[in-house]
Amino acid sequence: MSLISVGEIQAAAQRIRPYVLCTPLIPAPWGDxxxxxxxxxxxxxxxxxxxxxxxxxAIGRLDAATRARGVVxxxxxxHAQAVACAAARxxxxxxxxxxxxxxxxxxxxxxxxxxxxxxxxxxxxxAVAAEVVERTGGVLIPPFDHPDVxxxxxxxxxxxxxxxxxxASVIVPVSGGGLASGIGTAIRALxxxxxxxxxxxxxxxxxxxxxxxxxxxxxxxxxxxRTIADGLRSQPSALTFAHLRQVLxxxxxxxxxxxxxxxxxxxxxxxxxAEPSGAVALAAYRRGATPPGPTVVIVSGGNVELGMLAQILxx
Amino acid sequence: MSLISVGEIQAAAQRIRPYVLCTPLIPAPWGDxxxxxxxxxxxxxxxxxxxxxxxxxAIGRLDAATRARGVVxxxxxxHAQAVACAAARxxxxxxxxxxxxxxxxxxxxxxxxxxxxxxxxxxxxxAVAAEVVERTGGVLIPPFDHPDVxxxxxxxxxxxxxxxxxxASVIVPVSGGGLASGIGTAIRALxxxxxxxxxxxxxxxxxxxxxxxxxxxxxxxxxxxRTIADGLRSQPSALTFAHLRQVLxxxxxxxxxxxxxxxxxxxxxxxxxAEPSGAVALAAYRRGATPPGPTVVIVSGGNVELGMLAQILxx
Numbered sequence: 316m317s318l319i320s321v322g323e324i325q326a327a328a329q330r331i332r333p334y335v336l337c338t339p340l341i342p343a344p345w346g347d348x349x350x351x352x353x354x355x356x357x358x359x360x361x362x363x364x365x366x367x368x369x370x371x372x373a374i375g376r377l378d379a380a381t382r383a384r385g386v387v388x389x390x391x392x393x394h395a396q397a398v399a400c401a402a403a404r405x406x407x408x409x410x411x412x413x414x415x416x417x418x419x420x421x422x423x424x425x426x427x428x429x430x431x432x433x434x435x436x437x438x439x440x441x442a443v444a445a446e447v448v449e450r451t452g453g454v455l456i457p458p459f460d461h462p463d464v465x466x467x468x469x470x471x472x473x474x475x476x477x478x479x480x481x482x483a484s485v486i487v488p489v490s491g492g493g494l495a496s497g498i499g500t501a502i503r504a505l506x507x508x509x510x511x512x513x514x515x516x517x518x519x520x521x522x523x524x525x526x527x528x529x530x531x532x533x534x535x536x537x538x539x540x541r542t543i544a545d546g547l548r549s550q551p552s553a554l555t556f557a558h559l560r561q562v563l564x565x566x567x568x569x570x571x572x573x574x575x576x577x578x579x580x581x582x583x584x585x586x587x588x589a590e591p592s593g594a595v596a597l598a599a600y601r602r603g604a605t606p607p608g609p610t611v612v613i614v615s616g617g618n619v620e621l622g623m624l625a626q627i628l629x630x
Numbered sequence: 631m632s633l634i635s636v637g638e639i640q641a642a643a644q645r646i647r648p649y650v651l652c653t654p655l656i657p658a659p660w661g662d663x664x665x666x667x668x669x670x671x672x673x674x675x676x677x678x679x680x681x682x683x684x685x686x687x688a689i690g691r692l693d694a695a696t697r698a699r700g701v702v703x704x705x706x707x708x709h710a711q712a713v714a715c716a717a718a719r720x721x722x723x724x725x726x727x728x729x730x731x732x733x734x735x736x737x738x739x740x741x742x743x744x745x746x747x748x749x750x751x752x753x754x755x756x757a758v759a760a761e762v763v764e765r766t767g768g769v770l771i772p773p774f775d776h777p778d779v780x781x782x783x784x785x786x787x788x789x790x791x792x793x794x795x796x797x798a799s800v801i802v803p804v805s806g807g808g809l810a811s812g813i814g815t816a817i818r819a820l821x822x823x824x825x826x827x828x829x830x831x832x833x834x835x836x837x838x839x840x841x842x843x844x845x846x847x848x849x850x851x852x853x854x855x856r857t858i859a860d861g862l863r864s865q866p867s868a869l870t871f872a873h874l875r876q877v878l879x880x881x882x883x884x885x886x887x888x889x890x891x892x893x894x895x896x897x898x899x900x901x902x903x904a905e906p907s908g909a910v911a912l913a914a915y916r917r918g919a920t921p922p923g924p925t926v927v928i929v930s931g932g933n934v935e936l937g938m939l940a941q942i943l944x945x
Contacts, residue, residue: 336654336656336657337654338654339651339652339653339654339674341651341674342651342676343676344676345742356674356901358901359654359656359671359900359901359902361657361658361659363901420898427660579936582903582936582939583735583936585674586671586673586674586678586902586903586904586931586932586933587674587901587902587903588897588901588902588903589901616901617901618901621894621897621898621943621944622943622944624897624940624943625939625940625941625943625944626940628936628937628939628940628943629936629937629940
């Protein structure tokens with residue numbers, strides 16, 4: 316299977332520059348003494364998550380005639396908003412298929428970008444998206460299983476390598492694996508001495524299990540849906556798993572309580588709102604298992620309902 | 631009275647660069663259509679507020695022998711942490727005088743930087759600080775009434791003018807007025823077409839009253855203490871008031887409910903934790919009274935107790 320190159324990530328960085336925030340690398344002096352902590356706050360992106368990078372790269376690469384047919388995506392949330400946002404900027408139609416149980420805040424945010432939201436039953440989103448593609452002629456922008464999406468997410472790795480060349484470790488949340496595939500590829504190429512770790516909820520630890528087994532292990536959607544980290548309920552594709560095997564030094568799994576603690580820590584110490592999925596990498600950092608040296612934690616997104624956030628903050 | 635120059639602000643920027651984050655200017659596409667909104671998230675500074683800029687500049691300018699005697703500050707919170715943090719980086723002792731009613735989170739954060747906290751009765755902090763200066767021989771770093779502090783805060787204005795030369799308006803919270811004095815001076819010099827507005831709680835609107843009267847009007851500490859925005863309970867000094875008369879186009883006052891709404895809006899839409907004082911400029915923006923064009927709102931800090939934050943978020 317062909318893996319993406321750092322050159323594709325560098326091309327993606329050029330392509331998305333007009334649309335996407337180069338997030339700052341924030342020193343967090345409250346980290347461990349031997350592992351100085353830095354946060355990469357992707358929740359500051361205009362859609363509240365890193366997903367805008369992959370969406371702008373994938374849609375930006377389409378030729379004009381293809382792009383004019385519109386785009387289709389399926390997502391429980393942040394990818395939906397990202398594709399909707401990018402489509403709006405390119406002036407094209409977006410149909411977004413979302414499971415009915417998606418947090419209302421994410422459905423509303425997607426509609427606010429002008430996208431047509433198609434609600435579906437849990438587990439049927441890929442099938443429904445295929446129907447919409449058939450009906451509209453639009454181009455499917457998958458949430459992670461696409462080289463252009465992976466390359467877009469990888470631009471985070473370029474920024475880290477540029478801002479902190481001496482980085483010793485990067486910790487990245489893993490769900491479908493597009494983010495970790497992209498960042499890992501960039502870090503391996505540009506900061507080859509650094510380690511790259513995935514972070515997963517124990518309740519959706521299919522990637523940890525898959526890497527241990529040497530092949531993809533399927534966890535049921537019911538099992539994965541148990542975690543509060545609703546953005547981390549997907550599983551890698553063949554494409555992203557091939558990348559993860561190459562670029563990850565390991566996966567650290569964390570409990571639901573550790574995730575909640577990390578949301579609280581990020582709010583209290585960094586003044587950032589992180590959704591539970593966005594706090595999983597900090598929870599992994601707090602396990603203390605990564606090598607010494609400057610450590611970057613990806614805070615991947617901040618789209619959480621205020622009621623849930625308030626509950627976690629006071630929990 | 632001698633006002634600071636943009637040259638002093640530019641010198642401050644050089645001086646504080648190794649210690650202070652150049653915060654990104656975050657596009658907030660959920661602003662008004664005719665007044666595109668940008669946030670300057672100073673809560674991302676390592677002490678959770680802009681105050682670190684003035685503190686590093688003021689302490690950085692001391693000659694080595696003077697600095698070695700240590701520093702003294704009085705503050706209800708963010709300036710305390712900023713001076714404590716800067717003193718720790720310079721390896722000197724800091725004594726911080728704080729009123730007993732200061733939120734516990736701010737007292738603890740100040741101690742965490744290694745500072746000696748001296749608690750005092752409300753309204754007595756300046757007197758107690760003078761006693762500590764007498765006893766220790768340390769240098770007083772005032773929270774706003776000092777040219778070096780004003781110049782340090784003004785570096786925010788330099789960054790805005792560089793990142794968004796076409797800025798039409800900047801909205802800045804006003805308490806003692808150091809932040810607005812510094813930013814206003816920088817914007818007047820480098821983006822002279824832009825307007826600069828102060829923002830105040832209606833319950834601590836002494837600066838609005840003072841500018842209307844043409845001279846400083848005193849509000850009682852009891853009156854000013856009514857606002858939830860605990861960082862905005864100070865009043866300008868002669869020095870900062872002289873600046874504000876030169877550089878402000880006006881002051882917009884907002885209600886306590888508008889401040890709470892703005893805290894919620896910043897959490898939900900920008901994924902940032904703002905303390906009430908840090909949200910007052912967005913509340914003023916929401917009044918819709920500033921001129922059309924790109925508008926920068928200073929989110930000045932994020933140090934709020936999680937219980938209060940949770941209460942505001944669900945309120």
